[in-house]
Amino acid sequence: MTYRAVIVGAGIAGLAAALRLYRIGWEPVVIERAPARRSGGYAVAFFGRGYDAAERMGVLPALRDRHFGAVDMIYKKADGRHRFTVPHRAVQALLGDRGLTLMRGDVEEALYEAVEGKVAIRFGTTLTAVKQNQDSVCVELDDGTVLDADLLVGADGLHSTVRKLVFGPEEGFRRDLGHVVAAMRLDHLPDGARERAFTTVTRVGHIFMIANLGPGRTAAFFTYGVVDPAAELAKGPRRALTEAYRDVTWAAPDLIRGMSADSVYFDSVSQIVADRWSDGRVVLLGDAAWCVTLFAGYGSSLAVGGAELLGTALLRHPDDVPAALREWEAELRPEAEERQAMGRRNTGSHAPANRLDLLKRDLPLRLAALPPVTRWMRKHLRLH
Ligand SMILES: Cc1cc2nc3c(=O)[nH]c(=O)nc-3n(C[C@H](O)[C@H](O)[C@H](O)COP(=O)(O)OP(=O)(O)OC[C@H]3O[C@@H](n4cnc5c(N)ncnc54)[C@H](O)[C@@H]3O)c2cc1C
Incomplete structure (x- = not known):
């Protein structure tokens, strides 16, 4: 008997689930709202459960091919003057042997290539209704198609429609961390940013970073604290960033x-x-x-690791999907909650709220090349 799954979302979580389910003999169909692949993104650290899962799923070589090696982390003042550098050897020691520095799009691309031609992906489609009974789940799509499956996977991101349709409105689940983030790919490396480096400007409450992982692989990202995220988002990125970063004279204004x-x-x-x-x-x-959240630096890793574990649970209980899902959650939840707690704690170190937080963040970074500090940071940031 072949089991069928509908997976909503062709991001990292959805593609990893598609690969894992295909490998265990299921027949997945992926529904993606965007008209084509969304391979853009920012730099991500990939390690821990995700790294182990990628290895078992056979995508590690494709990820390793895209890994550029550790990069220098350069910290600048708002006008572009140099503050300090964490050398790439220290960054590699922090990340360890089983950690990769990648673009989000690299992870998406490696997974996409692994499922291409094997799993049906329907772009430009979303779902409008879900009904289920003991034996199956029925998913209605916006083009009028109805899909019957044994499992529906909602891998449709922070603003999930599956969650809204089946579990309830987003407001009941979303906890804003009082920050907004803007990320974009760049077609050039701004003057004063170095190749093979993360170049960061930190102001109280604000971070601006340019990440370069080799030719053609440059991204910028901004994150800053706000009182009312919804009001900030309503301004649109150009106005919001212009106002929030008016004190940063290096690179940001042009971008x-x-x-x-x-x-x-x-x-x-x-x-x-x-x-x-x-x-x-x-x-x-x-x-x-x-x-x-990005403050935990573990969303891609947990998405891939969670997808692989989902397949393991379904293999254990092929005829009892609800039981497999409960078992999967019991195993994964402690780690997800620990990473969430870490994301909340790290809010201050990513975009320090005051000068004391900034000093507290910078001190270990400045000393990161010293082995005892490396060990402390690996433990503190759970980089293993
Ligand atoms: C700036 C930044 C830095 C980050 N850094 C790191 C890091 O260092 N390490 C790390 O591990 N993680 C990092 N992350 C997090 C990581 O990118 C995500 O957690 C990870 O990609 C998992 O995303 P996802 O697949 O669950 O959701 P998404 O990437 O949001 O994908 C959801 C997909 O579903 C589609 N979709 C949405 N709604 C519908 C619908 N109704 N119908 C059909 N399709 C739909 C979307 O178009 C999208 O393709 C970072 C995130 C940000 C923003």
Whole structure:
């Protein structure tokens, strides 16, 4: 008997689930709202559960090919003057042997290539209704198609429609961390930013970073504290960033002026706190379920690791999907909650709220090359 799954979302969580389910003999169909692949993004650290899962799923070589090696982390003042550098050897020691520095799009691309031609992906489609009974789940799509499946996976991100349709409105689950983030790919390396480096300007409450992982792989990202994320988002990225970064004279003004609003990821930094991730034959995965946020630096890793574990649980209980989903959640939840807690704690170190927080963040970074400090930071940041 072949089991069928509908997976909503062709991001990292959805593609990893598609690969894992295909490998265990299921027949997944992926529904993606965007008209084509969304391979853009920012730099991510990939390690821990995600690294182990990628290895078992056979995508590690493709990820390693895209890994550029550790990069220098350069810290600048708002006018571009140098403050200090964490050398790439120290960054590699922090990340360890089983950690990669990648663009978000690299992870998406490696997973996409692994499922291409094997799993049906329907772009430009979304779902409008979900019904389920003991034996199956029925998903209605916006083109009028109805799909019957054994499992529905909601891997449709922070603003998940599956979650809304099956579990309830987003407001009941979303916890804003009082920050917004803007991220974009760049087609050039701004003057004063170095190749193979993360170049960061930190002002109280604000971070601006340019990440370069080799030729053609440059991204910028901004994150800053706000009182009312919804009001900030309503301004649109250009106005919001112009106002928030008016004190940063290095690189940011040109980037903000030159950006096109539709190529910018601009959203609130929010976690999803749900007391259960499944309902019968419907399960949430990745940011739709837990969204640990960029402050945890573990969302891609947990999405891939969670997808692989989902396949393991379904293998153990092929004829009892709800039981498999409960077992999966029991195993994964402690780690997801720990990473969420870390994301909340790290809010201050990513965009320090005051000068004392800034000093507290900078001190270990300045000393990161010293082995005892490296060990402390690896433990503190759970980089293993
Ligand atoms: C700036 C930044 C830095 C980050 N850094 C790191 C890091 O260092 N390490 C790390 O591990 N993680 C990091 N993350 C987090 C990481 O990118 C995500 O957690 C990870 O990609 C998992 O996302 P996802 O697949 O669950 O959701 P998404 O990437 O949001 O994908 C959801 C997909 O579903 C589609 N979709 C949405 N709604 C619908 C619908 N109704 N119908 C059909 N399709 C739909 C979307 O178009 C999208 O393709 C970072 C995130 C940000 C923003």
